[in-house]
Amino acid sequence: MNTEKPILWNRNFVQCCISYFLMNFSFYLLMPTMPLYLVEVLGIDTANVGIVLSSYTIGLLCVRPFSGFLVDCFSRKPLYLLAFFVFAVMFGGYLVAATMLTIMAVRFVQGGFMGLTSVSGNTIAIDVIPSVRRGEGMGFYGLTINLAMSLAPLVAVVIYDKWGFHPLVLVGLVAAFIGVGSVCLIRYPKREKMPRPHFSLDRFILVKALPAALAYILVAIPYGMITSFVVLYGKEIEVANPGYFFIYMAVGVGTSRLISGRLVDHGKIHWVSVCSSVCLLVTFAVFATVHHPVAFFVCALMIGIGYGVGVPAFQCLFVNVAPHNMRGTATSTYLTSFDLGVGIGMLSAGFIASHAGLAMAYGVGGGCCLLSLLVYLRWVRPSYEKYKLLV
Structure with missing residues (x-):
């Protein structure tokens, strides 16, 4: 009996990771500098x-619910x-937009196509990852966005x-087109022709994963904060140099993802999910109440x-309850849940901070993690056990 695990780092998976990294790298080049450009150069x-x-x-949220259907x-x-x-x-x-409205139009369209790009890219990555190493593979795949x-x-x-x-925009453009070239190198077989599904709710939202979606929205709210x-x-x-928060957070994300995916593949998906929620709940409670530089950066690491x-x-939790023809x-549904939570x-x-301060906002974020944990234990776990598929 052959007990060797199938290869994860094959040509296709490597190219999936490279293309996803370059897409996010090119886009996040503009995130810290766009506000400076708008205020200092355009006078907005x-x-x-x-x-x-x-x-x-x-733009991203307008496209995401339909992108799964298209994929x-x-x-x-x-x-x-x-x-x-x-x-x-x-x-x-x-390079040519010079007013507030034209830049908004560019960002709206780019956001929409980024939504479609991320869904199709994630789905292809899931397809090329061996099912028995899916958790580990998605952990590494998701790590690319944190590096970016x-x-x-x-x-x-x-x-x-x-x-x-x-x-800077030209650098982003070049990086993005290198990412397009990386996609071309993915050897992805043509799918067999299947009857086009009719328009219904479950073609835009994975109904079986709605409990998981609610829990994920709740845990994504403090991430948006x-x-x-x-x-x-x-x-x-x-705190001196608070921008270093993201470096500590990235270190936390990177190190934890090296092991979390393997634990998921060994059947500990519920244990991993509960530990994540408990860690975030405790950390946000400390983050909101202990105002000290050391605590600030330790919390950054723990949040990561x-x-x-x-x-x-x-x-x-989302992918394992969906048949192959509904992975998109x-x-x-998975990405839209996170984006919705981040937006909320x-x-x-901003609303809470204007009335009660940011410390209270992060306290509320901790409360959202508690609610997410309760939703998980009450609805997500039994729903997943009922609908999960073997591959």
Whole structure:
């Protein structure tokens, strides 16, 4: 009996990781510098910067629910290639857009195609990963976005300070087109022709995964609070260089994902998910109440570990209850849940902070983690055990 595990790091999986990294790297080059460009160069009022930045999220959320349907209906690699190509081309729009409305339009369209690109790319990655190593594979695959989010801002600040915004855009454009080339190298077999599914709710949302979606939305809310307001919070509690928070967080995510996926593959998906929620619950409680630089950065590390452990497990909660012809819908539901939670977190953190301070906002974030844990124990676990598939 052959007990050797199938190869994970084959040509296709490597190219999937490279293309996903380059897509996120090119996009996150603009995240730390776009506000500076809007205010300092275009003279846009600071109050309107958030509106410009959020147009990307609106475009992404408009497309995500339908992208799973498209991925399940059409050939996945050509769709991935087309979406990635348009995403890359849209970097050229930043070179000619010179007003608030035109930049919003560019970000809206690019956000929509990034939504389609991420769903098709994730689905192809799931297809090429051996089913017995799915948790481990998705852990490494997801790690690429954390590397991109950590490296891109460092590179972006250097380029922007030396040469300005447009050269930075050109770097993003080149990186994105290299990513398109990487997609071309993926050897992905053509799917057998299947009858086109009729339009129904379960073609846009994976109904079997709705309990997991609710739990994931709740745990993503404090993540949205972190990404948007943590630097401001660090300044409020007098932490020097609060921007280093993201480096510690990235270290936590990276180290935890090296082991969490393997635990999921060994049948410990519920244990991993519960540990993730408990870790985040305790950490956000400390983060909201202990105002000390050491606690600030230790919490950054622990928040990274909490999300790094939980993300591969949550993705498998969606994918493992979906048949092969609905993996696109499963991936779309998974990503849409996270994006929705992040959006709620961004909006609610600003509202709570204006009335009761950011410490209270992060306390509420801890409460969301508690609710997520309760939802998981009450509904997600029994639902998953009922509907999970063997492959």
